Amino acid sequence: MALDHYVTLGRSGLRVSPLCLGAMTFGEDLGWGSSVEESQQIMDRFIAAGGNFIDTANFYTKGHSEKIIGDHIGHDPAKRDRLVIATKFSGNLYPGDPNGGGSGRKSVIKACEHSLRRLQTDYIDLYWLHNWDVNTPIDETMAALEDLVRSGKVRYVGVSDTPAWKVAQANVMAQFRGWSPFIGLQIEYSLLERSVEQELVPMAQELGLGITPWSPLKSGVLSGKYTRSSANGAKAGRSAFMGTFLNEKTYTLVDELEVIAKAHDSTVARVALAWVRTRPGVSSTIIGARRLSQLEDNLKSLDLTLTAAELAHLDALTKPVFGFPQNMQPIFPAIHNGGTMVNGVYGPLSPFVLEKTDKPY
Numbered sequence: 001m002a003l004d005h006y007v008t009l010g011r012s013g014l015r016v017s018p019l020c021l022g023a024m025t026f027g028e029d030l031g032w033g034s035s036v037e038e039s040q041q042i043m044d045r046f047i048a049a050g051g052n053f054i055d056t057a058n059f060y061t062k063g064h065s066e067k068i069i070g071d072h073i074g075h076d077p078a079k080r081d082r083l084v085i086a087t088k089f090s091g092n093l094y095p096g097d098p099n100g101g102g103s104g105r106k107s108v109i110k111a112c113e114h115s116l117r118r119l120q121t122d123y124i125d126l127y128w129l130h131n132w133d134v135n136t137p138i139d140e141t142m143a144a145l146e147d148l149v150r151s152g153k154v155r156y157v158g159v160s161d162t163p164a165w166k167v168a169q170a171n172v173m174a175q176f177r178g179w180s181p182f183i184g185l186q187i188e189y190s191l192l193e194r195s196v197e198q199e200l201v202p203m204a205q206e207l208g209l210g211i212t213p214w215s216p217l218k219s220g221v222l223s224g225k226y227t228r229s230s231a232n233g234a235k236a237g238r239s240a241f242m243g244t245f246l247n248e249k250t251y252t253l254v255d256e257l258e259v260i261a262k263a264h265d266s267t268v269a270r271v272a273l274a275w276v277r278t279r280p281g282v283s284s285t286i287i288g289a290r291r292l293s294q295l296e297d298n299l300k301s302l303d304l305t306l307t308a309a310e311l312a313h314l315d316a317l318t319k320p321v322f323g324f325p326q327n328m329q330p331i332f333p334a335i336h337n338g339g340t341m342v343n344g345v346y347g348p349l350s351p352f353v354l355e356k357t358d359k360p361y
Contacts, residue, residue, distance in 0.1 A: 001277075001302045004050025009283050011208025012183040014126070014156055016084050018277065018302065020053040020212055021046045021295075022288040026068045027061030034290050039068050042295050049299055053084045053284055055186075055212070057130055058115050059091030066118035074120025086126035087115050088160060088186075090133060103133035108144040112153055127154040128186060132162035138170045146179040158184030158209075164199035171207050182209055186286070189213035189279065191222060191253060191272055191318045192245055198322045201281050210283030216276040217269055221245045224261075224268030227254055253317060260310050266300070273301035275314050 006015040025032075026039040034042065043054070056065045066087060073079050089111035092101025099106045115124065127148065129141065148154040159167050159182045167182060174181040185204045187196045190213070204211050217223050228251045257268040264271070276285050289295035306314075 002050060003046075003299060003302060004052075006052070007283055008210070009126075009156075009212075010183045010185075010204070010210030012156060012210070014084065014183065016053040016210075016284045017051040018284055019051060019299065020055050020086075020284045020286045021051055022214065022286040023054060023056040023065045023069060024060045025288055025290045026056070027064035029061040029064050032290075033061060036068055036071075038292060040072050041292050042289055043069070043072055045292060045295060046299075047079070047083070052082060053086070055086045055286055057088035057091060057128075058111050058118075059093050063093055063114075063118055066115055070118050070120035080121055084125040085119060085121065086128060086158070087119065087124055088128040088130035089115070090130035103129060103136045103141040103144075105140055105144040108141065109148070112148055116153065123152060124154050126156045126158050126184060128158045128160045128184070129162065129182075130160050132166055138166060139173055142170055142174055142177075142179055146174075149180045156180070156183050158182050158186060158212075160186035160214075161188075164203040167200075167209070168203055168207065171209075181207075184212055184283070185209040186212045186214055188215045189276060189282070190216045190218045191275055191314060192218040192250065194318060194320045197320065198326055201279075205281045209281075211279075211281045212284050212286055213276050213279075213282060214286045216273055216285050216287070218245060221250060222254070222257065222268065222272040224254070224258070227251060256313070256317060260306070260314075263310075264304055264306075266304050267297060269297060270301035270304050271306070273298060274304045274306050275311065277301070278306065278311060 001018055003017050003019060006017060008014060009016050021043065023039070025034050026036075026042075027033050028035060046054075054069060056069060058066060060066070069085065073083065089108060090101055090103055093114070094100030099110070101107060101111075112124065112127065116122070127145065129145075133141070145154065145157045149157065157180055159170070167185065171181045173179070185200065187200055189196055189201075189211070193215070201211065203209075220226070226246060254268060257271045260266075261268050261271050273285060273287070276282060287295070287298040289298060
């Protein structure tokens with residue numbers, strides 16, 4: 001697959017590249033990240049390779065990430081128009097202002113206007129609710145976003161890191177009121193983070209939201225740099241992101257990724273990215289690169305096609321165990337397959353023996 005093999009994001013007409021350039025590392029304001037010059041080089045390389053989807057947020061590197069993007073492409077209308085620029089709101093850049101963050105109408109509109117100025121653009125292609133604001137009614141947030149769409153300042157809206165039931169509530173409400181629904185769902189998703197498969201992924205598929213995974217390499221844990229022998233050399237600054245993931249289970253997974261990578265003359269990171277790309281509902285995977293060399297390696301993941309056996313192996317190796325109600329699914333499988341009860345057992349996988357009958361259930 002090529003980077004310019006564009007796909008529509010969810011149930012919309014917005015065409016995006018299969019990899020999205022995450023700009024959280026643009027700027028060194030927090031003591032780490034890419035310099036302005038290297039951030040510009042990363043953008044240029046991504047765009048030259050065919051990428052058109054760039055994702056940031058209003059508070060990444062204290063707003064500098066948006067400004068770096070705006071300074072680089074704001075003066076070039078032709079380049080701006082062919083790009084899909086996405087940014088998020090909810091983060092508070094104004095300490096002391098009770099309405100400086102969150103998802104209330106005053107905050108949403110203010111955040112959008114400030115992002116437009118930093119991005120040096122008249123419109124935002126995709127405006128994400130960064131995180132659910134439990135203190136604001138979702139209808140107020142959706143109404144404010146609809147006003148931004150109708151004003152032309154925003155083209156589409158999406159949602160990130162929010163419970164499935166709240167996203168469903170928002171989109172059903174939007175449908176009945178004729179408002180713009182969320183078309184994208186941004187969630188953490190990787191071989192080491194699959195809890196989203198219980199509720200969020202099925203919800204996105206049912207409602208037509210295109211999934212854009214973030215941290216597909218689990219903050220670098222699946223980059224290939226951390227093995228049993230090298231993990232002790234992990235930088236202190238990265239350990240906060242890695243948490244307890246540098247453990248035996250992870251090392252076993254990395255070992256298997258290395259085997260697959262060698263079979264394809266590839267890298268661990270590319271294999272992990274290729275796996276995420278094949279997951280149901282995934283439209284575009286967000287890749288973050290602090291260095292141009294990291295971007296180059298990530299882009300090559302599009303050249304890698306894993307076999308069905310390799311995908312099945314990785315799936316089985318990291319498959320999560322879910323509780324209620326998913327654990328009830330195997331009990332009556334024939335209910336979902338239109339089957340009938342035979343010799344008192346309904347479906348080949350049912351652990352229960354019901355009253356014997358030869359009649360359809």
